[in-house]
Structure formats: structure tokens, C-alpha cells
Amino acid sequence: MAEQDRDSGIYVGYLPTPARDKRFLRVLIPVLLWLGAITTGLVAWRMQDPGTGVWNISNEQTWEGVLRADPYPLLEIDGAGETEIVLLVEMGKFGPERARAFDGRRVEVTGFELERDGRRIFELVPEDRAISALSDAPETQTLVSAQLGAVTLRGEIMDSKCFLGAMKPGEGQGHRACAILCIRGGIPPMLVTRDASGNASYYLLVGTDGAGLAPDALDRIGEPAEISGELTRRGDLMMLMIDPGSVRGI
């Protein structure tokens, strides 16, 4: 080839590549590709475990229970043992304001289940059929809360929906902006603590009066924090009554 005869020994883009460079590239390119793929693979391999949260987004279900608007819209479901408390949320990053109208009623709710470590949360379908009252009058009986005394706990404030399975992982630095957005939108906030072996405990955060916190009350969402408050138990749900101003960063 005439072109090849003019091989200048340097690489010029519009001329044939010199043989020396070709040999070099034939080794270099595969090496680069392998190294790159191994690097991204390694990074993926060592990621933190996102946990076992599951979002049954393809399986619409219906549950029956007593709806309470306080501290956050939730469903009390009677089972074999203690009453299960299931928080209700909307699609997206919103709390279910419409559920408050059913306060105290026995209802049937339709939506999708999120579940992690046995703790469930229901995401309502957007249509009106999401909640239908089964009784006209509020239930007279209310669940009594057990006061468990003052505690100081260390953990991370998260939005219950993402952490229980809507986002995986639904915690940590990358997720923080999302957690703030969720809580500001009315998703109930939780404190998640972990014991030495990594097992998580969940505490629903409420005001000192036991009512729900305003969506913009909390700071230090998604970062290590220390919180003091009164521990309460309602059904199977632990609640921490706190003064939102007392949350401290660690």
C-alpha cells in the first residue's frame, strides 16, 4: 500500500496508524476495557446492603380496619395478637390528607403494601375508592397507649415510606434530599436506630402532646441524630414524643 510506505512513524488521525501504534493499541484498549469494567464492578460489589423492604406495586390489595387521623392517618388492624398499626401514605411524596375525614370509622382501604422487617405501610390508590367507610359512626373504643418513660435514642430520621421499601436504599446521604421532600410533603417521619448487630428498630416521631408533627417541624433529616423524648406504645407501634427543637446532630 502506497500509504503504508509513507508511514511517518507518528500517529496522524487521517493517515493509516503506524504498525507500532497499532500493536500497542491492540493491547492497551482491551486492558483499559477490562480495568474499567472491573473497577465499576468492584464499586457495585461493595455497596451497602439496601435492606429487605418490598413494595408490592403490582399487587393491589384491600384491608379492613379502624382509621385514625392522629397522630398521622393510619389504620388499626385487629389480628391474633396485638393491634397492628399501619400508616397510610399517598402515591408520590405526600401524606393522605383526605383520610382525615374518616377519623374513627371502620373502613376498607385499597392500595399497595410496602413492608420491611414485618412493619407494613399502605400506599393508597389515587382514586376515591381508596377509602370507603364501613360504618356511619366513629368507633367508640380507642386503643390505649402505654407510657414507657423518658429515653434518649441515636439514629437517623427518615421518611417511613422510602425506608420501608419505596426507595432502596431509602436512607443515607444520597437519599437525604428525598427524605426531606417526603417528610415536608406529609409522609410520617420515623427514627430508625440500629443495635450492634445492625438490627433496626422503628419509632414514629410525634409531638410532646402526642399529636403529629408539622411537616416542616423537623431538622437533621437523614443524618445521624440524637433525640430525647417520652416513649409510648400504641398497638404494635413504638412512638417517640419529642420536641422537634431538641433533635441534635452527632
Next chain:
Amino acid sequence: MSVNYRWVQWNRHKRVYDATAVGAIALFIGAFVIVGSVVYPGERALSGPILLLRAFGVTALLLLHIVLAIGPLARLDRRFLPLLYNRRHLGVMLFFVALGHAALVFLFYGGFGNRNPIMAVLAPDRALSWPSGLPYEKFGFVALMILFAMAATSHDFWLKNLTPRVWKSLHMLVYVAYALLIAHVVFGAMQSERSVLYPVLLSAGVIGLGSLHLLAGLREVSRPRNAEAQLGVELAGWIDAGRTDAIEDGRATVVCPGSGERIAVFRDGDAFSAVSNVCAHQGGPLGEGAIVDGCITCPWHGYQYRAADGQSPPPYTEKIPTYEVRIAGERVYVNPSANAPGTPVEPARLEGKGDG
């Protein structure tokens, strides 16, 4: 070269280059996604968008390391020059991978709520605490904007219209973007990830890139300043470029005058000519090029200049400064005061064949 601007002046090398780069990006993203879904399968699986946005982020950072390593590598070893040839396409692809990462972040972390998705991520209403409260999202965003400015102005049209100096400074901002991205990762993902692998990999990247730049820089700095000729009045102030037989045919030696640009002294057969070492295209090192088809050819993108007058052969119009050359005894001397770009200078010829 520059007569008219087309989107891209394609040739086979560019096609092969781009195809390889796209393949590499797909491979890196694919490796991340596959490994990520194998280590955490079933109920432990990461959300698809999060797995993907991580894959894009990691791949973008890896690509940035590669892009930044090519320059010094090519200086240290010419065999890396083919990677430099179409580096700007790699830069544009890097921008798009980073954009993919950002778009997924805005959509999934910032979307579906009661705020503008971009503001929800960039300006979350949170108290600032050290170090986890640092606005690492903003670091990433500013870096993305720099990458965008670079990708948008990567075409030669902008090089011409912004003037090479402005263009060059704009493109030096890539180092600012690099620093911001390292901070983005350190104060972002690495605040919640616990594996030691991450700090190890990241330091390896930073130290590796740093040393490559240092090595390439040292090589430049350690080039000896060429001494002035000691040959009486006639050559007073001229610079000694070394022995004539030390310059390979078709190649150059680079001369560092006390001040001003470096000078490339080329040999073409028995003729010696000197031009500025700085290519009029993107400032590539002409002295590391060669004479191809009778023209001085830049090692970066192959712009060509006639040795005799520093002008690109028609139809091209680039011009570079030329210098006077003499041969005295067995040595070549250069007058360090530059002629206006494109000035014809008679080459100096070896003994017995005339002296310009």
C-alpha cells in the same frame, strides 16, 4: 482543517474511536448494573433507577480519570497519541453520562413531591452540619455545568471564535470540575458507604492522575534552557539547538529560549527550519510531530504546516511563527526572535550544499 466547519469531519479513525468509546461506556455501566443486581438480588435488590444512577455516576467519574490521563500519558509515551486524537468526543460522551446521572437523581430523589425537582435536590431545606451536611449535590451540579460548557464549545468553531486563549482557559476548568466531583463523592456517597474499597479506589485515582501530570510537567521543566551561541558577533543572541546529526530526518528538536515560546527545529533531509512549537489549532506540541508528505504535522490532530514559511498548504490558512536558522560547524543555531506567522525563511542546509 478549518476552511469550513462541519459538525464533525469524520474519518475512519474517529469512527473506530467513537465506537470503542461508546462500547466502553456501555461495558462499564453494564458491569456495574450486573454486579449490583447479583450481589443484592430479590427482596434485597436496589431500586432500578438508583442502581442505574449509581452506574452512570461511577462510569462518569471513571471516564473523567481516563480523559484526564490521556494528555500526560501522550507526553510521556507517544504511543498514547491515538487516544488523544479524538479526546473531545470522549469529553462530550462523558458529559452525557454525567447528565444521565443527574437527570435520574433529579427525577427520583427530587421528583414526585411538592417542590421543583431540581430545587428539591440542590437546595434541600436542611441545617448545615459538618461534614455530612455539606452541599455535595451543588458540587456535582457545578461540575456538570462546567462539563456542559466544555462539551458545548468543544467544536473548532468555538476554538476560533472564542480565541484559543479563552478556549484553553475554559477547558482548563476541567480540573475545577474534577476537584468538585471528588468533593461530590467524598461528601456524598462516601458518607454512607462503609467499604474501605471506596477511599482506596478514589485515592488511587487522585494520586495516579496527580503523579502522571507531575511526571509530564517535570519532563517539560527539566528540558535544559538552551545556551546562547558563543560564536562572535554574527550569531550573538542566537540559540544553540545542538548537533545537526542529533536531529533525526523528518523529526524535530525542541529549543527553549530564555523567554518566549519554545521553538521546534525540524530536519527535512539536509534542510533545517524552525517554527513555533505551538500548533495554531489547539496548541499541540509541533516539535513532537513529524514531517509527513513534506509538511510539519502536528501529533495531536494532524494539522500541517510548510517548514519553509509556517503556512498550512492551501486550501488551509493556518500560520505559525517561523525563525531564522544557521548551521555553523556541526551545530544548528536559531535566532530566538520570532518572525510574524507565515513569514518565509530559507532553510539552512548542511555543509557543502549552501548556507541560507
